[in-house]
Amino acid sequence: MAAPDRPNGRAVEFFEEVGRSTVRGVEQFGYGATLFWQTFYWLFMGRARQQRVRMAPIFAEAMEAGIRAIPIIAILSMTIGIMLALQGIHALKSFGAEHQVVLGVALGITREFAPLITGILVAGRSGSALAARLATMTISQEIDALRSMGIDPVRFLVVPAMLAMAVMVPTLVIMADFVALLGAGLYIAPEIDITMAAYIDQTLAAISVDDVLHGVSKSAIFGVLITIVGIVDGSSVTGGAEGVGRVTTAAVVHGISAIVLTDMVFVFAATR
Amino acid sequence: MSEATPAAAERSDDADIVIGVRDLVTHYGDRKILDGIDMDIRRGEIMVIMGGSGSGKSTLLRHLIRLERKTSGTIELLGREVDDMSDYEFYAFCRKLGVAFQGGALFSSMTVGENVMLPLREHTKLDQTTMEIMVRMKLEVVDLAIAETLMPAELSGGMIKRAALARAIVMDPTLLFCDEPSAGLDPVVSSALDELILRLRDAMGMTIVVVTHELESAFRIADRITVLDRGKILAIGTVDEVRNSKNDRIQALLTRRFEEEELDAEEYIRRLVGDKQNV
Numbered sequence: 001m002a003a004p005d006r007p008n009g010r011a012v013e014f015f016e017e018v019g020r021s022t023v024r025g026v027e028q029f030g031y032g033a034t035l036f037w038q039t040f041y042w043l044f045m046g047r048a049r050q051q052r053v054r055m056a057p058i059f060a061e062a063m064e065a066g067i068r069a070i071p072i073i074a075i076l077s078m079t080i081g082i083m084l085a086l087q088g089i090h091a092l093k094s095f096g097a098e099h100q101v102v103l104g105v106a107l108g109i110t111r112e113f114a115p116l117i118t119g120i121l122v123a124g125r126s127g128s129a130l131a132a133r134l135a136t137m138t139i140s141q142e143i144d145a146l147r148s149m150g151i152d153p154v155r156f157l158v159v160p161a162m163l164a165m166a167v168m169v170p171t172l173v174i175m176a177d178f179v180a181l182l183g184a185g186l187y188i189a190p191e192i193d194i195t196m197a198a199y200i201d202q203t204l205a206a207i208s209v210d211d212v213l214h215g216v217s218k219s220a221i222f223g224v225l226i227t228i229v230g231i232v233d234g235s236s237v238t239g240g241a242e243g244v245g246r247v248t249t250a251a252v253v254h255g256i257s258a259i260v261l262t263d264m265v266f267v268f269a270a271t272r
Numbered sequence: 273m274s275e276a277t278p279a280a281a282e283r284s285d286d287a288d289i290v291i292g293v294r295d296l297v298t299h300y301g302d303r304k305i306l307d308g309i310d311m312d313i314r315r316g317e318i319m320v321i322m323g324g325s326g327s328g329k330s331t332l333l334r335h336l337i338r339l340e341r342k343t344s345g346t347i348e349l350l351g352r353e354v355d356d357m358s359d360y361e362f363y364a365f366c367r368k369l370g371v372a373f374q375g376g377a378l379f380s381s382m383t384v385g386e387n388v389m390l391p392l393r394e395h396t397k398l399d400q401t402t403m404e405i406m407v408r409m410k411l412e413v414v415d416l417a418i419a420e421t422l423m424p425a426e427l428s429g430g431m432i433k434r435a436a437l438a439r440a441i442v443m444d445p446t447l448l449f450c451d452e453p454s455a456g457l458d459p460v461v462s463s464a465l466d467e468l469i470l471r472l473r474d475a476m477g478m479t480i481v482v483v484t485h486e487l488e489s490a491f492r493i494a495d496r497i498t499v500l501d502r503g504k505i506l507a508i509g510t511v512d513e514v515r516n517s518k519n520d521r522i523q524a525l526l527t528r529r530f531e532e533e534e535l536d537a538e539e540y541i542r543r544l545v546g547d548k549q550n551v
Contacts, residue, residue, distance in 0.1 A: 049360050049363075050363075050364065050395070051360075051363065051394075137379075140377060140380075141373045141374070141377040142377050142378075142379055142380075144339050144373065144377065145373055145377035145378075145379075147338075147339060147366075148337050148339065148366060148369065148371035148373075148449075149366060149390065149391045149394070149439075150362070150363040150365070150366030150367055150369075150391075150394070150395060151363070151390075151391075151394050152359070152363060156394075
């Protein structure tokens with residue numbers, strides 16, 4: 001028996017897909033918000049509910065997401081610092097204002113580049129790992145096993161990751177600030193014929209505590225976002241190994257997108 | 273043996289009933305997966321739930337341990353309706369339950385010993401030495417003492433199942449649920465696991481629910497068997513009652529013809545080509 005042709009079949013399918021994607025997006029947003037709320041709940045109520053948040057997994061997550069990321073973040077921060085110095089001097093030379101490069105580079109690094117580069121690297125490194133771990137645990141019934149043992153998966157898996165990220169990403173940003181400014185200084189000082197001490201003086205005069213806090217505070221939000229995106233994408237896995245790969249890729253894309261969008265909103269709000 | 277509405281006939285005021293399921297219905301989307309399940313499981317018995325692929329046996333198990341939410345009906349474990357409990361109440365209640373999953377569901381980042389110790393660490397205030405002793409005792413019970421420091425990836429299929437069983441019994445649960453404990457194992461290992469389940473029942477007095485499609489294993493360990501087919505209970509009875517059942521579907525299951533549905537040619541071709549062509 002033949003199926004009846006639907007009028008405007010492709011248009012209907014398109015709108016159905018748009019509708020499905022919208023519903024899925026709203027669901028995932030809601031799930032993310034729930035995870036955020038539950039993290040606070042377990043953090044403060046865990047002991048009373050006999051579901052204590054333990055320190056060991058928090059340190060383990062901090063080690064993995066923070067300490068082990070130091071080398072790559074240091075290398076890239078140094079590179080970004082030097083690159084900004086190169087571009088800054090090149091652009092300002094045409095106005096004869098290359099001595100002003102320190103101001104632009106210092107503000108650019110502390111307010112924007114260090115938090116953004118660190119956030120993107122952590123999303124690519126730890127956000128993807130978190131999604132892959134959650135997806136694998138979901139497929140192999142480890143999440144079911146936790147529930148059946150009376151262990152809340154959010155308290156056991158999400159809270160340590162979120163706390164570690166919220167602390168370690170800002171810490172990495174502070175380190176990235178120092179390394180990037182050092183890298184920029186190594187190029188700028190000889191290029192505009194000043195001493196390193198003079199470069200440091202100019203840098204300290206150019207930036208305020210507010211500038212550093214601007215970058216550091218938004219990076220804490222990035223850390224929370226990376227965790228939520230990783231968990232939401234990871235737990236949405238379907239299928240086997242292919243599904244794990246798919247959600248891992250999605251976690252990186254969604255994590256970086258969330259960071260850049262949040263950054264824009266944060267900058268807009270902070271500079272009004 | 274009871275058939276059609278089996279547990280209804282058996283229902284009694286038996287105080288020994290530790291698991292009671294009444295008119296359990298569940299849907300995945302529009303599909304009805306479990307249709308009016310009605311069963312009682314008594315203290316200290318081994319109840320085997322068996323059926324072909326897609327019969328709903330694993331779904332029933334997931335409902336019993338509240339990993340799935342039902343559409344309607346009631347499920348009582350140890351006299352408490354599972355869906356009436358809050359999450360926190362259920363987490364505390366889970367200390368009385370042990371679950372051994374089909375694939376083991378061991379945490380790959382932990383050693384076997386750490387896996388078995390996890391429920392103790394999370395639910396008790398025992399010191400490390402006591403927990404280690406208890407873990408070794410449970411690993412001895414499942415003949416896996418040598419594997420305490422091994423990672424799950426280093427274990428064979430049978431060892432994974434035994435490690436999962438050790439983790440499931442480490443809190444000395446009242447109810448033990450096993451999902452396909454002997455699936456994918458060779459007959460010798462499968463038989464050893466069956467012996468282990470019997471030993472657990474006899475030595476620890478547990479009530480054990482086993483989901484399996486392995487007939488030999490089911491007949492070896494069961495006190496009673498529930499036969500599921502297409503989400504409905506075909507029969508509940510002792511091993512002999514099920515073996516001697518006159519029900520065609522049960523006999524088909526016993527002779528391994530359960531999966532072969534009777535289809536007419538037109539229906540078969542429609543399944544193959546979908547609704548896209550005239551057939």
